[in-house]
Amino acid sequence: MKKIIIVGIGPGISGDITLDAVSALSTCDVVVGYNLYLPFVKKYLRDDVELAGSGMKQEIARVEKAFELAESGKNVCLISSGDASIYGMAPLAYEMKIQRQSDVELEVIPGISAFQKAASLLGAPVSHDFCVISLSDLMTPWEKIERRIRAAAEGDFVTAIYNPRSIGRFWQLYRLKELFLESRSADTPVGYVRQAGRNDQKVSITTLGELDPQEIDMLTIVLIGNSQTYHVDDCLITPRGYYREELDPEANNSGQAIMIESFRTIASELKHPDIPINQKWPLLHAIHTTADFDMENILKVDDGALSKIYDRLASGQVKVIVTDVTMAASGIRKGALQRLGLEVKCYLNDPGITDYARAHHITRTQAGIRKAVEEHPDALFVFGNAPTALMELCSLIRKGVAHPCGVIAAPVGFVHVCESKHMIKPFTEIPKIIVEGRKGGSNLAATLTNAILCWPDAEQLKPGRDV
Numbered sequence: 001m002k003k004i005i006i007v008g009i010g011p012g013i014s015g016d017i018t019l020d021a022v023s024a025l026s027t028c029d030v031v032v033g034y035n036l037y038l039p040f041v042k043k044y045l046r047d048d049v050e051l052a053g054s055g056m057k058q059e060i061a062r063v064e065k066a067f068e069l070a071e072s073g074k075n076v077c078l079i080s081s082g083d084a085s086i087y088g089m090a091p092l093a094y095e096m097k098i099q100r101q102s103d104v105e106l107e108v109i110p111g112i113s114a115f116q117k118a119a120s121l122l123g124a125p126v127s128h129d130f131c132v133i134s135l136s137d138l139m140t141p142w143e144k145i146e147r148r149i150r151a152a153a154e155g156d157f158v159t160a161i162y163n164p165r166s167i168g169r170f171w172q173l174y175r176l177k178e179l180f181l182e183s184r185s186a187d188t189p190v191g192y193v194r195q196a197g198r199n200d201q202k203v204s205i206t207t208l209g210e211l212d213p214q215e216i217d218m219l220t221i222v223l224i225g226n227s228q229t230y231h232v233d234d235c236l237i238t239p240r241g242y243y244r245e246e247l248d249p250e251a252n253n254s255g256q257a258i259m260i261e262s263f264r265t266i267a268s269e270l271k272h273p274d275i276p277i278n279q280k281w282p283l284l285h286a287i288h289t290t291a292d293f294d295m296e297n298i299l300k301v302d303d304g305a306l307s308k309i310y311d312r313l314a315s316g317q318v319k320v321i322v323t324d325v326t327m328a329a330s331g332i333r334k335g336a337l338q339r340l341g342l343e344v345k346c347y348l349n350d351p352g353i354t355d356y357a358r359a360h361h362i363t364r365t366q367a368g369i370r371k372a373v374e375e376h377p378d379a380l381f382v383f384g385n386a387p388t389a390l391m392e393l394c395s396l397i398r399k400g401v402a403h404p405c406g407v408i409a410a411p412v413g414f415v416h417v418c419e420s421k422h423m424i425k426p427f428t429e430i431p432k433i434i435v436e437g438r439k440g441g442s443n444l445a446a447t448l449t450n451a452i453l454c455w456p457d458a459e460q461l462k463p464g465r466d467v
Helices: 019-027 038-044 059-071 090-100 114-122 142-154 172-181 254-269 277-290 305-314 326-330 334-340 353-360 364-375 387-398 417-424 442-453
Strands: 003-008 030-034 050-054 075-080 105-109 130-134 158-162 189-194 202-207 220-224 230-232 235-237 299-301 320-323 343-345 380-383 406-409 432-435
Touching (some): 003 059, 019 105, 059 090, 090 105, 114 189, 130 142, 158 172, 277 305, 305 380, 305 406, 334 442, 387 417, 406 417
Parallel strands (some): 003 105, 030 075, 320 343
Antiparallel strands (some): 158 220, 230 235
């Protein structure tokens, strides 16, 4: 029978070659392969087996030789390192069979790929959706490779990199790192293994931000984790989620579980994922509520604003949150208020407010803020609707009668909205969260308040404990 068995011999050591591969090699007449790989299989061959080796970049010649030998009646093994179908000899052999119109039968025996071997040495980084990308642009245009890199980064795939760097291919890995950092945190774990499964094997772990392409060569496999991959005890682990409930009892709260997953999705799609947590935490809340990624451009958070406001509220120094309208008040989580012993007040519908507003020719929300300041001058003031209410607070601050522990400025609309937000900015001693421009709303003001109330959960990016 005219046949070529295309054998994946694994990464190189005897323990990583399959029994089927050993069986094929032990019964063949000729082995065709790259000179570097022939020594790896000699121990499995009969003494009379012919070796047909060749050097680098002679893949076509090797496969032609295998067909010529098989067509002459020889039992041929065409060897390929790793798995023969992953950047190996199998696809070339099938294409050549079609081109030659050959009647030689082809069989592929799979092998352990280099990225699988590297992954095993790094722990368990390839435990969820993953992809494999070669940076070799000898036969694939770089433009296409770059599109694939972007897709892998944005899709949050664990990504294995073949052919990362060589003497002639010196800049591509730098570009890959640059592209990944547009979508991934600089803290993303990265492992790389040189000569995986061979005598000169070297295993290294770093982060995406610290990855130095100068340390990588053609014999190295690079593995980039996804947004959930973590590094512990010299291992990289990408969890599947089996122990989520056991390790995180709060994940039994289905509302919180959905919110956590939503935050992870949002975080993976941020243009600037490495912003400080003081800015990132309220931003994730804002985008989660509005599905508007323009929040990255318009949400402004004073340095340390969340921790400063939270400390005043949690310590009991301030016990009241004042909102401009009742809708903003209704969106603040009752569980968080109860947990911290806080009260939310909106004076919009208080007795006498309407008459007071008419008598002084001001809006009801302005009148409500005046009364709020009389009773609670140090409250956290939250604005999600009325720019005139925010302007009133600014006036009372200037007069020295209002001393808010913080301000959330998110009124929405077209009249006096932008001006009201500019008016609050000069009060640099007051920690503020501002949604610049016309955008805002009661729901946004409420979610920013909730971000403050659950500030201790920010570092773990674990929102929704009070849902």
